[in-house]
Amino acid sequence: MIELLALSLLLGLATWRLTSLLHTEDTFEWLRKRIGIEHDEEGWPMIYPDTQWGKVFQCFWCLTVPLACGFTAFVGLAMALAGWTWPIIALASSAVAIWLEKQVMRSRAR
Numbered sequence: 001m002i003e004l005l006a007l008s009l010l011l012g013l014a015t016w017r018l019t020s021l022l023h024t025e026d027t028f029e030w031l032r033k034r035i036g037i038e039h040d041e042e043g044w045p046m047i048y049p050d051t052q053w054g055k056v057f058q059c060f061w062c063l064t065v066p067l068a069c070g071f072t073a074f075v076g077l078a079m080a081l082a083g084w085t086w087p088i089i090a091l092a093s094s095a096v097a098i099w100l101e102k103q104v105m106r107s108r109a110r
Helices: 002-023 026-035 052-058 060-079 085-109
Strands: 045-047
Touching (some): 002 060, 026 052
16 A cells, blocks of 8 residues: 555656656646647747647646546556556656646746
8 A cells, every 4th residue: 555655656746757847847848739728929829729739738737637547557567466456556656746836836826
């Protein structure tokens, strides 16, 4: 049980980092532009297209779900984890990433 908790926390951190890169940081601005997302003068995403990818990228929380599932599948296969643990780890990882983003945004608002 402790291993699942530790794995969920670790994957949650990885999910948060990759989601942050994809959602707002300069590193993947090229990808957001390719999806059709328009940026303001400072490079922040501003206008999202009315497409499936546009909707997913518009919402940080929504973007954590497929990334957490991907990380979980990769680690689950590599570590030969029991199939019943995968949804639990994926949801927990997404929750950790969302919680961490809330903390980061709260600290930026101060």
